[in-house]
Amino acid sequence: MLFNELAKGCVQTGLPAEKIEVRYGFRNSKEALELAILQCVAWFNHQRLLSAIGYIPSAQAEVNFYRQLAERNESEVST
16 A cells, blocks of 8 residues: 555656566565665656756756856855
């Protein structure tokens, strides 16, 4: 039952349920479920490409945003 909920969430975000089971070797244990969730979240943040932000992972977009913010702050301080 827990696997089904995890799979539904990952399928809705683009990761097929079969890949979750095969890739993560899901077994009906709390530890396996936690690992599968963490791996799904890692995939979601670091491998899934978003067209709205230029086909880059959301984690990379976040890094770019904070780098640009720091550069902007540095230029304001120097002027």
